[in-house]
Amino acid sequence: MINCIAIDDEPLALRQITSYIEKTPFLELQQSFESAIEALSYLEKNSVELMFVDINMPDLNGMDFVKSLENPPKIIFTTAYSEYALEGFKVDALDYLLKPIDYATFLKSSNKAKSWFNLQNSKPEQINSNDDFLFIKSEYKILRVKLNDIKYIEGMREYVRIHLANEKPIMTLLSMKAVEQQLPSDSFMRVHRSYIVNLKMITTIERNRIVFDKAYIPISEQHKEEFQQFVNKNFLS
Structure with missing residues (x-):
């Protein structure tokens, strides 16, 4: 299981992402947040492997939030604005999902994360x-x-x-x-x-x-x- 959190200031969008996480067998939702500042406090005390992060949020946007983390978990960005895609990959995001997000697209992105973690958890190949x-x-x-x-x-x-x-x-x-x-x-x-x-x-x-x-x-x-x-x-x- 990949433990993860979801961050989005829009309640409906956050509810959709959390429901997608909960129906995906290899993902485990630890917590969800309506602001990046709340997530910062959580990450200080808890270990997280994967984050679904909205970019356009008040106070602290998702991109600046990720950049502020010394050792960030792996990231999948969710946003309604396509112009952030390139910047997202510059911070080593696993994927970038453009809203509205259907479950098939979410699952494809999550499988990409699963493949990445499988590689990390296996022994070095020969x-x-x-x-x-x-x-x-x-x-x-x-x-x-x-x-x-x-x-x-x-x-x-x-x-x-x-x-x-x-x-x-x-x-x-x-x-x-x-x-x-x-x-x-x-x-x-x-x-x-x-x-x-x-x-x-x-x-x-x-x-x-x-x-x-x-x-x-x-x-x-x-x-x-x-x-x-x-x-x-x-x-x-």
Whole structure:
């Protein structure tokens, strides 16, 4: 169970969110509040894993409330104003729900939180490899991943996301360093603190970025020289 609180200054909206929490099997509502100031007092004495927080509130709005917390729980923002979405993700929110919120949308967001907590509560995953594929533990499954299917690997703080050519990305609780050590250096290269790319999958380089479909992978100054050497080595002139 994920213990959580809900904060919203609108009684009807708060009642809706709390009812959604109560009907979701893996969520446990600890308390609800009509102001962020009330929630501050509660958090001083109680441990919370997840908060559903409205942004537009009097006295102390939800964004400033989250920023004031030294070690905030994970956050899902709820608001009627879409312009706050980008700022919400800057404070590492798990999701951003735009009112009015139906239960299907709420459940999808809650499942995202559940996946995040499952990764945190599991033991660090292990990776086994040979020249052609990797065995990767993702949640409660062991997956065989062909090296040739990997487009790029994205570091996401406590875990990594492996982006594949024709399948959904795979998330696993590993460090970028651990993954990098298992990959063949003639095919994979670290180009940024948060990205490892499959050199064989690169088709387009644009303005110091590697383009994979709609994803733009930045090449950092630290790795620029090594990557340029790879390009020069394979450049047709």
